[in-house]
Amino acid sequence: MNAITEIKLAPVDQLGLLLAQIADLEAQAEIIKNQIKNEGEGSVEGSLYKGTVSLSQRTTVDNKAVFAAADVPAELIAKYSKTTAVITLKVTSR
Numbered sequence: 001m002n003a004i005t006e007i008k009l010a011p012v013d014q015l016g017l018l019l020a021q022i023a024d025l026e027a028q029a030e031i032i033k034n035q036i037k038n039e040g041e042g043s044v045e046g047s048l049y050k051g052t053v054s055l056s057q058r059t060t061v062d063n064k065a066v067f068a069a070a071d072v073p074a075e076l077i078a079k080y081s082k083t084t085a086v087i088t089l090k091v092t093s094r
Helices: 011-038 063-069 074-079
Strands: 042-045 050-053
Touching: 011 050
Parallel strands: none
Antiparallel strands: 042 050
16 A cells, blocks of 8 residues: 555545556656657667667648638538547536
8 A cells, every 4th residue: 555545545535645646747748758858869878778879850731721622512521420428527616
């Protein structure tokens, strides 16, 4: 067991605490990633891990703009669109 589950918090409180810790860790990781990226392209060596910084270009297609430019009818877009059920849980502090 860990400290969060030993105190008998409600599951949503446990989740909220974990998400807060994850957010803090992700913010710290982002700062370090940016420091490494700012050193430029190439290999980065540490005592325990090795990293590689590489530059590339990614191209994406703006489907909405293409459909609008091609005057694609909404009915045709709907015919080839897929809808899936999504369950969302949002946790906020009190």
